[in-house]
Amino acid sequence: MKTNYYDFFGKLLLEVRGEGGRSTGQFRTMYDHYEVVNPDREPDVVVERTTEPLSVQTVLGNPDDHFGWTGSRFVVRKGSEYMAVEPGWKHIYVTPNWEPFYAIYPIEFQLRSALVEDRQALIHASGVELDGRTVLFPAWRGGGKTNTLISLLEAGGNFLADDRLWVGADGSVRGFPLSVNLQPYNIESFPAVQAQFDDSDKNLRRRVSRLIEDKVDPSGSFVGKAVTFLNRYYIKERSRSFTKVSRLFPTAKYIDDSTVDDLVFLMAAPSADRVTIEELTDEAALDAMRAIxxxxxxxxxxxxxxxxxxxxxxxxxVKHLEYVVEAENRVFAELFETVGTHRALVPRKSNWGETGTDREMVDAIRSLAPRKVEASD
Structure with missing residues (x-):
């Protein structure tokens, strides 16, 4: 059985067992930066591919969409795929095409549990060092983190992370260089990136799929519903496209740790003409971070x-989740006292390079005021 190990900051050792399908494959792709060979201790968590049939004793939900208990494992089932967990969440079994992130969240929660004791918290953000200044970009999914990262790297920046990273109450930040999950709109927004993914068939499929999404009403006529169905299941790319930031920008350096100067919360603004940045109070920033x-x-x-x-x-x-979330919120509150907190309103444009949104973002970040003075006792 294929086995790989991943050591996260000496706090959590993950073992991935088995191959075939997208579940364990995505773990290996995302976490390859942290792979170690022949670790000198037992893993803290094991995620293992399985095709074993399960028989549950009790169920919450429907026959093919439920939570269950086998007598020895907790089960989350979605159709023919499932995740089964031994009590304590130290051994997680996933079927070949189980959604990988649904297993990643509980695994990373165990890392969150360890790091919050060091007053560090996980945030959903990209992170860049530009002109000697470290800026983090928290956002909801699809809020522009990757496009912002690419824009600043094209301007000569270095990177800490594309999707999530770790911040400390003391203003520190730890990089988390997971592979980038590029969406079609990321690829199409930047000619330099698109050139690295220049596949005529895939490019045509992306353009046709985007045209259908823009022009066809899926709730309208039978024809509209049929075209939407064909796009969703036969035209649109359904697999994720992961790549390394260092492959996209070989001259960009990975920053393992730094000190935060600013957090810029990204928010899509469909009616806006250009990128604008406004200051955000500490209270509003904390509300935004909690929501994300x-x-x-x-x-x-x-x-x-x-x-x-x-x-x-x-x-x-649940009790442990509540403890960790509250501890992370205290980390955020203390962090916001000493760093700049802002909101960027970003036009929802598909081609940042063509529309100049990339340059607007770079200019907006370079115009930020100096870092806050540390709060006094």
Whole structure:
């Protein structure tokens, strides 16, 4: 059986077992920066590919969409795919095409649990060092983190992360260089990036798919519904396209750790003509960060953990989630006292390079005021 190990900051050792399908494959692609060979300790968490049929004793939900308990494993089932967890969440089994992120969230939660004791918290953000200044870009999914990263790297910046990273209450930030999950709109927005993914068939499919999404009403006529169905299942690319930032920008350096100067919360503004940045109060920044974290991972974790506690004897996962979330919120609140907090309103344009949105973003970041003076006692 194929086995790989990944060591995250000496806090969590992950073992990935098995191959075939997208679940374990995405783990290996995303986490390859942290791979180690022949670790000198037992893994903290194991994720293992399985095709074993399950028989559940109790169920919350429908026959093909439920939480269940086998007597020894907690089960989350979606159709023919499932995730099964031994009590304690130290051994997780996934079927070949189980959605990888649905297993990644509980695994990364265990890393969050360890790092929050060091007053560090996970945020959903990209991170760039530009002109000696470290700026983080928290955002909701699809909010522009990757396009912002690419824009600043084209301007000569270096990177900490594309999707998420770790911040400290003391203003520190730790990079998290996971492979980039490029969407079609990321590729199409930048000619230099598109040239590296120049496949005529895929490019044509992306253009046709985007045209259908823009022009066809899926709730309208039978024809509209049929075309939308064909696009969703036969034209649109359904697999994720992961690549390394260093492949896209070989001259950009990875920054392992730094000190935060500013956080710029990205928000799509469909009616805006250009990128604008406004100051954000610490209270508004904390509300925004809580909302992002809830949407990106805490909501799903709470759903899983409440079902787990209801089905697994002695389960107390929700209580621990609440502890970690509150501890992370304290990290955020203390961090915001000493760094700049801003909101960027970003036009929802598909081609940043062609429309000049990339240059507007670079100019806006370079115009930020100096870093806050540290709060005094």
């Amino acid at each position: 974290s809830f949407y990106e991972w805490n909501e799903r974790l709470e759903e899983y953990f409440r079902a787990y506690d209801a089905l697994v004897p002695g389960g107390s996962a």
